[in-house]
Amino acid sequence: MLWGAFSFVFVGLAFAGDVTVREVWTRASVPGQKVAGVYFDIESSADARLVGVQAALSDAAEIHLMRMEDGVMRMRSVSEVELPAGQTVRFKPGGYHVMLFDLRRPLQAGEQFPLELLVEDANGHRSQLAVSVGVRNLDGSEVRQGHH
Ligand SMILES: [Cu+2]
Numbered sequence: 656m657l658w659g660a661f662s663f664v665f666v667g668l669a670f671a672g673d674v675t676v677r678e679v680w681t682r683a684s685v686p687g688q689k690v691a692g693v694y695f696d697i698e699s700s701a702d703a704r705l706v707g708v709q710a711a712l713s714d715a716a717e718i719h720l721m722r723m724e725d726g727v728m729r730m731r732s733v734s735e736v737e738l739p740a741g742q743t744v745r746f747k748p749g750g751y752h753v754m755l756f757d758l759r760r761p762l763q764a765g766e767q768f769p770l771e772l773l774v775e776d777a778n779g780h781r782s783q784l785a786v787s788v789g790v791r792n793l794d795g796s797e798v799r800q801g802h803h
Contacts, residue, residue, distance in 0.1 A: 672701030672703065672776065676696070678696055679693065679787065679789060680695070681762060683761075683762050683791065685793070690757075691762060695746050697744050699776075702740045702776070705718065706774065706781070710768065710771070711769060713755035713759065715755075717756070730752075753770070764791060764793070771786075772786065
C-alpha cells in the first residue's frame with residue numbers, strides 16, 4: 656500500500672486552513688550513516704509557511720535546500736519554506752528536504768517513524784503536524800508488502 660496522506664484541519668483563532676502532507680519517505684540507512692533526508696509533498700489551503708521540523712529519532716532536524724551553485728550541488732539550511740495557497744510544494748531529492756542529523760538508530764526498509772512539522776499561517780498562528788515517515792529501500796524504491 657502507499658504511505659498514507661495526512662490532512663489537518665484547523666479552525667477558530669488557530670492556524671487558518673488545512674494542510675495536507677503526502678508520501679512522506681526516506682531511504683533505509685547504511686551502517687554508520689548518521690544523517691538522512693526526508694521527502695514529501697505538502698499543500699496548504701491558505702497561504703502558510705513551513706517554519707520548523709523535528710523527529711524523536713534524531714538529535715537535530717533542519718529544512719534544507721539543495722541546488723546547483725557555481726556548477727556544484729550544494730545544500731544549505733533554510734529557516735522557512737513558503738506554502739502558497741492551493742499549491743503542492745515538493746520536498747524531493749535534489750531540492751527541498753528535511754535533514755535529520757545524528758540518527759539515534761538505523762532506519763530499516765519497511766518501518767515508519769514519526770516526524771513533526773511546524774507551519775505558520777499569514778497571521779502568525781502556528782500549528783504542529785505529526786506525520787509518519789515511511790522508510791523505503793536504499794535506492795528509494797517503495798517497499799513491497801503483502802502479496803507477491
Ligand atoms: Cu540536507
